[in-house]
Amino acid sequence: MKFEGKTHKFGNDVNTDYIISGKYKFKTLDMRELAKHVMEDLDPDFYSKISKGDFIVGGSNFGCGSSREQAPLAIKYADISAVLAKSFARIFYRNAINTGLPVVECDTDLIDPGDELEVDLAGGTVINKTKGTSIPAKPLPPVMIKILNDGGLAPHFRKHGGFNL
Amino acid sequence: MGQTIIEKILSQHSGQNTSANDIVVARVDFIMGQDGTSPLAIRAFENMDGKEVFDPQKIALVIDHSSPSPNDGVSGLHKLMREFARSKGVHLYDIGEGVCHQVVPESGKVGPGCLVIGADSHTCTYGALNAFSTGVGSTDLAGGLISGKMWFKVPETIKFVCHGELPKGVYSKDLILHLIGDVTADGATYKAVEFTGQAIDTLSMDARFTISNMAIEMGAKAGLMEADEKTFSWLARFTDKQFEPVKADPDASYADIREYDVSGLEPQIAKPHTVDNVSPLSEVAGTPVQQAVLGTCTNGRLEDLRIAASIIKGRKINPDVRFIVAPASKTIYLEAMRDGTLQALVEAGAAVVTPGCGPCVGTHNGVPSDGENVISTANRNFKGRMGNSNAFIYLGSPATVAASALTGEITDPREFIK
Numbered sequence: 031m032k033f034e035g036k037t038h039k040f041g042n043d044v045n046t047d048y049i050i051s052g053k054y055k056f057k058t059l060d061m062r063e064l065a066k067h068v069m070e071d072l073d074p075d076f077y078s079k080i081s082k083g084d085f086i087v088g089g090s091n092f093g094c095g096s097s098r099e100q101a102p103l104a105i106k107y108a109d110i111s112a113v114l115a116k117s118f119a120r121i122f123y124r125n126a127i128n129t130g131l132p133v134v135e136c137d138t139d140l141i142d143p144g145d146e147l148e149v150d151l152a153g154g155t156v157i158n159k160t161k162g163t164s165i166p167a168k169p170l171p172p173v174m175i176k177i178l179n180d181g182g183l184a185p186h187f188r189k190h191g192g193f194n195l
Numbered sequence: 196m197g198q199t200i201i202e203k204i205l206s207q208h209s210g211q212n213t214s215a216n217d218i219v220v221a222r223v224d225f226i227m228g229q230d231g232t233s234p235l236a237i238r239a240f241e242n243m244d245g246k247e248v249f250d251p252q253k254i255a256l257v258i259d260h261s262s263p264s265p266n267d268g269v270s271g272l273h274k275l276m277r278e279f280a281r282s283k284g285v286h287l288y289d290i291g292e293g294v295c296h297q298v299v300p301e302s303g304k305v306g307p308g309c310l311v312i313g314a315d316s317h318t319c320t321y322g323a324l325n326a327f328s329t330g331v332g333s334t335d336l337a338g339g340l341i342s343g344k345m346w347f348k349v350p351e352t353i354k355f356v357c358h359g360e361l362p363k364g365v366y367s368k369d370l371i372l373h374l375i376g377d378v379t380a381d382g383a384t385y386k387a388v389e390f391t392g393q394a395i396d397t398l399s400m401d402a403r404f405t406i407s408n409m410a411i412e413m414g415a416k417a418g419l420m421e422a423d424e425k426t427f428s429w430l431a432r433f434t435d436k437q438f439e440p441v442k443a444d445p446d447a448s449y450a451d452i453r454e455y456d457v458s459g460l461e462p463q464i465a466k467p468h469t470v471d472n473v474s475p476l477s478e479v480a481g482t483p484v485q486q487a488v489l490g491t492c493t494n495g496r497l498e499d500l501r502i503a504a505s506i507i508k509g510r511k512i513n514p515d516v517r518f519i520v521a522p523a524s525k526t527i528y529l530e531a532m533r534d535g536t537l538q539a540l541v542e543a544g545a546a547v548v549t550p551g552c553g554p555c556v557g558t559h560n561g562v563p564s565d566g567e568n569v570i571s572t573a574n575r576n577f578k579g580r581m582g583n584s585n586a587f588i589y590l591g592s593p594a595t596v597a598a599s600a601l602t603g604e605i606t607d608p609r610e611f612i613k
Contacts, residue, residue: 043380043469047557047575047578048579051582051584053558053579056260056556057266057268057269059235071578094384094414096231097232097314097316097330097332098232103235117381119381119384120384120414121332124331125335171218173346183243183334183335184239184334185242187244187341193220195218
């Protein structure tokens, strides 16, 4: 899986309340509707700034806080292709893989807002085209690659009738 | 080599002798979902071609986050949960029963050595009962509902050894805020933590739940304690089921062992807008507050309500403060009615809302206005958490919230404790 796009950069400890506020997520299962409010408390106009395929770039502990799966889903349905961060909170990380949102651990200090990136998930490489640099990414554990290859945990269950890791 | 508590529980539940960083598929003893996460889990269950749940007796759904429903959108999702529970024979705790993290322990189905998953990040609360319980998302929950299993990476463990006893007017909430401030919001990410030492041993179960509840605020997968007499006598109130306690081996391997002496600890406050932005209360004393909140899965238990009532009884809250109280469960609500605790709080000016999450998650029951300050016993103070990103949330103990409700500003509760 290969993606290209420009980056939107955020700081450390971006929590799931910021990704999608509780005041919206309890009301609906319409993820396109939730996506309109993604990152609203950090940047009220964020949704309108996204072009299809863009990346969200965070610092450390991205996705901390609540277990809401609406967080990776709101990002995915806002047409973000992947999230890059120095580290992720563990529930968000699992939820992202389970719902098919690619997450990449790498040194995001080497990325500035608006940089154009090329991300190759299988190869584990991040190319910063704006800066002409290559950033090493931490490979996903084999269990997660298996789930991602099946398209998420739900397709994995449909395919195998349960866990086949 | 010896094992930590979590290595032992995951070994027992996977049938393999595991240690940190292994990946295992383990059976789960209990599964919980709440109204913010279950609707998506039900959809994932259907996407997985789920037909029946693995064991209806080992599952609970709880309507606590927006309870009773504040609007038609939420009502539709609650209905979806009720219909799913009915069709699968699963018990649903409907409005007014309480917060998931109180009603699940009160069900008596979770105890020492159990492995529990819940679609709520504060599922780590039952670590105080010597269970490995952890928060998951809706899709992991759906996989569990179908198979009775989940995959886990066995985490490394950080051990917190807390020496001494908490001084008068300083509580387990102050201790856990202090620890989170020290290790920061990602200090235990991907790891489990164990809380041990005399300071933990001397705490009541209600006070211990507060500590395990907030393990996630340092990023931890679990906040484990060993079981003792207090654990078993607490459980005996709700079940006659026997549980096998799990102790860490003396030669278990830890990622870090951190030692603290709590005997000089002062009341602590987490300041806006992160839980690890902690300082001694004295640094923010005098900050005006317009709303005070007592309740939530962190501090809505009987002991918490009694501590607040002991400070407030016979006094009146400041006229410029709204004081909102949400008992953590119906059981607690009834006990607090019988022993006069609620009467003391209401006579002083408190507004008591339905047992549940109350105003903590920003859907109803007390959304603050622009520029207002809230002092709360909850576990999160993120910007916008209570439904308004222009408000400011400070976290403290039930005693601190009570004292601040009386004065209208952040106040050291020891001023009211003889």
